[in-house]
Amino acid sequence: MTLKYxxxxxxxGPAGSSAARYAALGGCNTLMIEKRQEIGSPVRCGEGIARHFLDDCGIPYENKWVAQEVKGAKIISPAGNVLKIDEKHAGNEVGIVLERDAFDKACAKLAAKAGSEIWVKTTAVGLLKDDGRVTGVRVKRLEEEFNIEADCVVAADGYESQVGRWAGMKTLMKAGDITGTLQYRLTNIEPDPDFPHYCEFFLGTCAPAGYIWVFPKDECTANVGLGISLDRLKNKMDLKMYLDAFCKKDPRMKRAQFLDMVTGGVSTCPPIKETVRDGIAMVGDAARHIDPITGGGIGNGCLAGMILGKVLSEIKERGGTYSKEDLQPYEKGWRAELEETLYRNWMAKNKLVTLSDEDFDKIIATLSTAGIEKLSVHAMLKVIKERHPDLVAKFADMI
Amino acid sequence: MPTELVSLRPNVRDNGLMAIDDMLCMHCGACVGTCPTNAIFLNEVYLTFNEDCTQCGMCVKVCPVGAIDYPHGHKLTQLK
Known part of the structure; x- marks a missing residue:
């Protein structure tokens, strides 16, 4: 049996659905496959997203995938210094805390409405190639295994992406650019004047070369998780040890109980060299579109997916061949939107991971009294330069 | 009265390259994306290592639930 799309x-995921939606809207005969039996589940995410991404990507607001809307972010240094930032300026992870399983389904619905076919429990097991050009995928759907021919394959298969690797694209990362994450969804959390109105970020040695997040889901429930750079993990189960130590120390979580446990890997690498080849394009986590500082990727994935979908429709419209050259507008498009930020934040991350607890205490104390408008790397560095020239020596080349 | 354990569900698969504890694995794919030689295969039910594995141990460290260990007899193994 051979099919053709x-x-x-x-x-x-959000990136795949976004690409499928805009491709289908532009008249492409589109199929989206998902290996799991249910789209969006199990959740593998901290579930924070900035509001503006929804408008940017044309995703209509729906109450059913909003768990909590927050006023902003609280960044907390090891000694307890707090920097509060308004939601508008707090980066790409703060604004709405999602019900990610419902959000992914809503994105898939938009794709279906646009005309895309969707299959679940269908795993891509190989790529079809003809003279170096990708011509389709081999899939396993329930007990059947068969080929699907495609003019363009979109690899939106997440952090563990195989499809891109099969096509020969280099998505490998160094240990310092990989973050292991573990998250508990805890309930019965004690009230606190600011809970559940802020997304909290704890810096310092509580999560070496990473951070601990507390994202509120409702008045007594939160996603409490951490990410630690792989090169700082010495033994197996180190992630759990750090997170358990944090939960034990936080007085609000004395009587907290588990609702869910989430694990995963996150890329914190610089933008990769190529995301398109003849007949194939990568998007989302697979293309390492994750912000290297925050580890947030939902918004970037949706945005890149939308750009890709529109490019695919344009190619269809003018009867193009989906060759590497035809797909260049996507490569250029996502780079124009994301590359500079991703690269800059990766550079900044590499500096941030060298800071000590005392450095973080000083920086957060300084920033909280300076009343900075926007949590951009540049704005922060300027303030620090004025007050602590010694600290900023490490960042000198970035200002 | 000493308690006797009468049944034990075998849950560690050890293929000589790496050992996987199927009762711990959450199928999150953190190890798959991390593997520098692409030696890990994951579907919904299980995780396997193939001969490309170099036992570098990146997957052991990145696994958030400690489901991967070196094989039995390896000098770094924590398996009993």
Whole structure:
């Protein structure tokens, strides 16, 4: 049995759904496949997203995927110094705390409404190639294994992406650019004047070369998780040890109980060299579109997916061949939107991981009294330069 | 009265390259994306290592639930 589509999207996360939606809207005969039996589940995410991404990507607001809307972010240094930032200026992870399983389904619905076919429990097991050009995917759907021909395959298969690797694209990362994450969804959390109105970020040695987040889901429930750079993990289960130590220390979590446990890997690498080849494009986590400082990727994935979908429709419209050259507008498009920020934040991350607890205490204390408008790396560095020239020596080349 | 354990569910698969504890694995894919030689295969039910594995140990450290260990007899193994 052989099937033929214009576009086959592998992976039904927000990035894949966004690509499928805009490709289908532009008239591409589109199929999206998902290996799991249910789109959006199990959740593998901290679930924070900035509001503006929804408008940017044309995703209509729906109450059913909003768990909590927050006023902003609280960044907490090891000694307890607090920097509060308004939601508008707090980066790409703060604004709405999602019900991610419902959000992914809503994104898939938009793709279906646009005309895309969706199959679940369908795993891509290989790529079809003809003279170096990708011509389709081999899939396993329930007990059947068969080929699907496609003019363009979209690799939206997440952090563990295989499809891109099969096509020969280099998505490997160094240990310092990989973050292991573990998250508990805890309930019965004690009230606190600011809970559940802020997304909290704890810096310092509580999570070496990473941070601990507390994202509120409702008045007594929160996603409490941490990410630690792989090169700082010495033994197996180190992640759990750090997170358990944090939960034990936080007085609000004395009687907290588990609702869920989430694990995963996050890339914190610089933008990769190529995301398109003849007949294939990568998007989202697979293309390492994750912000290297925050580890947030939902918004970037949706945005890149939208750009890709529109490019695919344009190619269809003018009867192009989906070759590497045809797909260049996507490569250029996402780079114009994201590359500079990703690269800058990766550079900043590499500096931040060298700071000590005392450095963080000083920086947060300084920033909280300076009343900075926007949590941009540049704005922060300027303030620090004025007050602590010694600290900023490490960042001198970035200002 | 000493308590006797009468049944034990075997849950560690050890293929000589790496050992996987299927009762701990959450199928999150953190190890798959991390593996520098692409030696890990994951589907919904299980995780396997193939001969490309170099036992570098990146997956052991990145696994958030400690489901991966070196094989039995390896000098770094924590398996009993």
């Amino acid at each position: 214009d576009v086959v999207v592998v992976g039904a």
